[in-house]
Structure formats: C-alpha cells, structure tokens
Amino acid sequence: MQLCHQVAVTLSEVLADCGDPLLQGLQVVGVEPAPDASRLSVALACDDGRTLERIEDHLAKASGHIRGEVAQAITRKRTPVLIYHLAPAGALG
Template identity: 45%
Template sequence: MGKDRSRSRAGARSGVDADSLFGGTAARKAQRKERQLCRQVQEAVSDALAALRDDVLQDVWVMDVEPAPDASRLAVIVRGGPSSPPDEVVARLERVAGYVRSEVAAAITRKRAPTLTFQVLPPEVAP
C-alpha cells in the first residue's frame, strides 16, 4: 500500500505545474519585491538630491525608478527644471552619483546596493 501511494503522488507531481494552477506566486512575489525596492530607491534618491546644495539638482524631479535589466541595476528617470539644460543635469548627477548611491544603500535593506544609472528627460514646457 505504501508503494502504490508514493507512485501515484510522484506521477501527480511530475504532470502538474503548481505555477500554472496558482498563477505563478513566486514570480508575482519577486515582481512585488522589485516594485517595492524601486519605490524605496525613488524616495531615497529624492531625499538625497533635496539635501544637496546645488541649484540645478534642487529642481530635479525623480519621475520613476525601473529595473535595468534587474534589481541589481536600476534606472533612475529624472526630469530637470525648466531653466536647466539636460546636459547640465546629467553632468551634475554624474558628479554626485557616489553620494546618492551611498544614501540609497543606507535607506534600503539589501546585501548590495544596486548600481544606479540616470536618464534625464527634457523639462516640461508649460502651454
């Protein structure tokens, strides 16, 4: 009786994928954790830029943070102020990137701080 029961369980295990039945809970949990990390990094970057005494970076708005391609490297999407050319914003962000990353590392609980890349959107023009 014990052998028959173990064979039937083994056959059931190999033929059915639990993720297909339950909607891939492991993948959803990983995506949720990635989104949570991105929100934490967005707040930390915003706070770090606000703490700087730089007129150009004071006007920078952190629009979004996205995995690029995964959570070990994050793309920080920012928009500069109306009086700041994007090239100037990029140059200033590159200068303070180490400081910003250290502030992110202090704000999140991870073994390794993610690498940050910055993408600067052109300033919005008021109609």
C-alpha cells in the same frame, strides 16, 4: 517593486537636500529594474530652461554620495547601480 519605491523616495529626499541647485530642481519620475534589481533605471525630469549636459555632469560628480545614501536606505547586501535618464519636465512619463 518595493526596492524601486524605496530608491525613488530616497533619491527625492537626497536631491532635495543636496547643496547643488541644479540637482535640487530634479524630480524623480520613476525607478524601474534594468533589467533586474542589480541595476535600476531612474527617470528624472528637469525644468525646461536647464542644460541637460550640465545636469548630467553634476549627477556624475554626486553619484558616489547619492549611491551611499541609497545604500543606507535599502536593506540589500549590494547597492544597485543607478542609471539616470534625463528629460525636460513633461517629456517623461
């Protein structure tokens, strides 16, 4: 669970500091092993007015950068694969 917390904090910072307004508006709701620490499920909430498909495209384009930032922040030999789940704000929880 410590790894999940580290990844959640790092993702929040990376998304807030990125230059993409669509990604800046995302909130990290939670990070959980899926099924173990080699893959992590990341729950993200976005404003209702945004198109989920557009956000998924932007996440896919930024995934290498995001994973690189996570790799620098954690103390693991291998960086986990991040699987994103998007929902309008208030729908995840």
